[in-house]
Amino acid sequence: MSRILIVDDEPQITRMLRASLVSSGYEVIKAGNGREGLEVFESSKPDLVITDLSMPVMDGLALTEAIRRISRVPIIVLSVRATEGMKIDALDAGADDYVTKPFAMPELLARVRAQLRRQALPPQESTTPEGTLNAGDFELNPEVHRVLVRGVDVRLTPKEFQLLAALLQKPDRILTHRALGRFIWGAAEEGQVEKLRTLVAQLRKKIEHGEHRYIHSEPWVGYRLTPSPENL
The missing domain is CATH 1.10.10.10 (Winged helix-like DNA-binding domain superfamily/Winged helix DNA-binding domain)
Structure with missing residues (x-):
């Protein structure tokens, strides 16, 4: 079972993501900001990270850069259209994909499957x-x-x-x-x-x-x- 870390400061988004991912057969762990997300990442070793970009304490861009210094785990960023420049910066910093808010869960789940397949490719x-x-x-x-x-x-x-x-x-x-x-x-x-x-x-x-x-x-x-x- 793949383990997915959700990092988002909006409880409603986190609850929706967790429910959909769990019902799709994934184990889910969560964090409310980038700093907490990095701590959870280091202790739990998830197979994929889904992170919002705009968060207090440590934003998604800083979290992406921090994870990329220690891991190649797939990272999907969630972003509103207003943060187009930050979205591009996150991708250049090492994020693998993004989904624009508001989003459809089938699309996000498809992107999760694609990233996990890529991660599982043989050498x-x-x-x-x-x-x-x-x-x-x-x-x-x-x-x-x-x-x-x-x-x-x-x-x-x-x-x-x-x-x-x-x-x-x-x-x-x-x-x-x-x-x-x-x-x-x-x-x-x-x-x-x-x-x-x-x-x-x-x-x-x-x-x-x-x-x-x-x-x-x-x-x-x-x-x-x-x-x-x-x-x-």
Whole structure:
């Protein structure tokens, strides 16, 4: 049974989350702010963390940074639209996903399942820049610049290849525009959002056909790749 830590200062949200997660078969522990959440995290070793961003004592951004210094456990942040910049900062600091308040529980549960699946991948499916990346329908070999999608060879430009490699290294995670731009264009990433959007559109045309949709846009934030269409 997976153990999930909820960190939120709103009792009503915490109660709703706990009830839904417990009924879905998860063990749930909770904390009312970031500082308490970090203490509970260190003592209970959860398999996944769900944290609000706006909290007293220690906010969700500081909690995310603190957890990332000691663990790679999946972190899902909860955020209202008004904190878009803080949401992006949290993702760049190491959060794996976010859900915007108010949210539908089926969506959150789907994202929890996706993160726990990713965490449970066997070592040979871990992604490394030097070796072949294998995830879901994809196989990418940097040494020979080759991409297979569902066993079919797909020809990509160098920048399309870099974009797919970046997304495959962190499947089922949101990568911000800033992070992707830095990966592809280096120090020249500032102001490249439109250029990135064009590159994503080009890549989609080459790897997505019919019902097979892999790249998902997160408005104003970035992109995520689900290596198997059924992941979310």
